Amino acid sequence: MNSSQTVKSQSILVIGAGELGMPVLRNLARKAKDHQGATISVLLRAATIESNDPVKRREVAEIRELGIEIVTGDILAASISELAAIFAPFDTVIGCAGFSAGLDAPMKLAKAALEANLKRYFPWQFGVDFDVIGRGSPQDLFDAQIDVRELLRAQDKTDWVVISTGMFTSFLFEPIFEVVDLEKNVVKALGSLNTEVTLTTPDDIGALTAEVVFAQPTIRNEIVYLAGDTVTYGEVAETLQTVLDRPFTKAEWTVPQLKAELAQDPDNHIMKYRAVFAEGRGVAWPKRDSFNARNGIKVETAEEWMRENLRS
Template identity: 35%
Template sequence: MTSPQTTVLLLGAGELGTAFLPHLSTLPNTHITIGIRSPPKYTHLQSANISLTAIDLSSPSPSLAKSFSAYDILISATGFGADPSSVLKLAEEALVAGKIRKEQWKGKLWFFPWQWGVDYDVIGDGQGMMPLFGAQRDVRNLLRQKAEASNVKWTVVSTGIFMSFLFEQFWGIVDRSKEEEGKVVVRCLIDWNHKVTVTDVNDIGRVLARVVAGDVEAEDRVLYIAGDTISYGQLVDIVKRVSGKQVEQEAWGLEHLKNELDSAPGDGIKKYRLVFARDGVWWEMSGTVNKALSMDMMDVETFAKSLFSR
């Protein structure tokens, strides 16, 4: 007898959501529905086992919960720009959806909240600077307290920052603005020994597919993955090796980062830099899911080589 099809609702079709699709779509007997506000803009993503549906995450309850309850797996890839209240609202809707499924004699809803980043249990709200991070921590606590009674199982996948982000000009860590002069500036947060965990978005999708396939114990827990965990000193060495440029170093210590934020208290990037100068932004590779699954991942040096060869 044929086993029932697994249905997945993927919220969001941005950089991360689209990176998930090639890997989730290869899972056997699985259909993925992408929930976005304007489906006509994303028809190019449709295939035999990928469809589109209109979902407005600002819709009042319980309309979202009713929509969510029709699926076995709910994956949030809504992006970093979410309002702090929206991530908690989404988790609450998922809990209601689980209860609806229970009333309909369906299995648990498996919920992957938007947690594709740092360790929010450790970093919290960044000492009051990052309400969104605090809301992410609150989502974890809510799920720990109420998911079981709500017919929901959950999995958080902590990825560190996206690898491409480490090299973005606006982030300021690898500054290529003087590249035509043969120079690259590499900066550190706090000191050169401070570390950061980074993962390429394609690799996040690869690991997610293995998790959904049941290749790792994932129910009601936080999983850690990493393409690489490096110190800023190691980042300097990598840029020196692959860029062929003169590399200048500049340390952004805690006092400098605080002063920068004081000069522009509303600047979100400066808030991020100060928060990333604290704990909760890196973990050892040895404790990651990808290490346990013996998966080869994109590391920083390989990514940097491709970047500087363009």
Template identity: 40%
Template sequence: MNHKLNVDVSKILVMGAGQLGLAVLNALHPRVSALGGDITVLVAPGSIEDEATPVDESLKKFAAKGMKFKAFDLSNISHEALVAFFSEFNTVINCSGFVAGLGTQTKITQAVIEAGVARYFPWQFGVDYDVVGIGSGQPVFDEQYEVRSILRQQQSTEWVIVSTGMFTSFLFEPAFDAVNLEEGYINALGGWDNKVTVTSPEDIGKLTTEILLESPRIINEVVFVAGDTISYGELANLVDSISNKPIARNVLSLESLQSELTKKPDDQMLRYRAAFALGDGMWWNMEKTYNFKKGIETQDTEQWMNTHIS
């Protein structure tokens, strides 16, 4: 691992306070506070009142402990304004997701570098974009590959990518259409032996905090984490045993999904299904992960289901 001593916890910016941002804040805040550091959170317009107080109850507890909040619209802010804003921070952790639209992640990355931010954790909390490469059929994946290229072509900003696979909950999202518990079926994306790596947002928050504070610090590296790596066949057996009712099993082949995509090119969830049906880059062995090597326990799919599915 590429390492240097000391981790600077002053002037940390966390971008986004959605499901992942909140999980990161819950894990990071007590550790950074104990080290005398400070965190600012970037939220969407309308998420704060009186220029400082978050509207969201889950964020008010942080404001009460001195955390600062800023709001602006990522999709409309100018490059110059973004650079000026980022220049106030030493570390930026990007939990903003894809909500601001295509092109936002490259725009943020370029602004972070131009602003001279010392350390950047980009929005790469997903699959192995180095393996997926360009042309997966999912434009946001292409953009994620481009973000990595931009980061690797410069030396001024240190970066750390945390590869997490998909959120465990996304596997059970009816719109994603892999496991649909209500309708009682599971669709194997690409085949029953195809695998997927999943991690819960809580574990991502906990592991990102450990990776950020690792001393000597981690520099210019992709760090793999995982709650679980599971095949669709294993997943179907789990769903059968936990749901206590027969689950219909279907295979959505890569060919059938790609054929469907030609008819519905704007269907985002269909694009995700087709990308995950590729198999390669969507999973990695648990033994390869930071949490496995460090002996940090994470929630696997079975534990997640027992907690979230009655």
């Protein structure tokens, strides 16, 4: 860790307030109270701020109650220079917009961060380890993330931090992912029953991101690994049996099988994710080596998540 430059993270802008953005904002606002002069802002589209959707209205009200300043901007509509002008007043920008912003958004935001001469930039890389997966994986979105890493590493004006989280815990159980079928009591292992996956909840990612942002000495120019749990698909099936007290059938979706399915439907993003996770590279790391484990920070395990969310 290179800590010759101490970034105090006084003024922080978070891009987006969705599934990950809200937990990040809540935890930053809480931590900022202990750091004199620290301010938290969030970049939202005008349509979100003015929305009549009850969920969005609740979120905007919560953001205001937390004392977070709202900055209006649209990362899709704005040019790189327009985004740079929005970013420029801040010391630190944290990208929480996700892939919903499109394939070009990660590079556009990174270029804007550099043009704004930020002290520190946290790109949207909350997920797998793109360096280990490498270029040309079944999920072409990941190549765009490698491009961002190369851009950030090739310069020395703006410090960067990448937070690797593995898969969001809840996503493993999403019906659309088809790995866990709670109606038919089947776990379809990606790759094999021994393939591992690291899982972390957005709430834990939010809390740990706030810890990373305010950590001393300052964390800069490195990848920080989080892990709520690292489990095999076989262990997921065993734990489901214990938690739900009913038998689960275990099946395997092999890499050749998943790649053949993807070849039939090459634009299917869920199939791309399945194939990448089945390959097992860069999608799991030992929990004991994680930032949370090394710092003794309690996080939610896969079993705890199941007990809390699946026993209805």
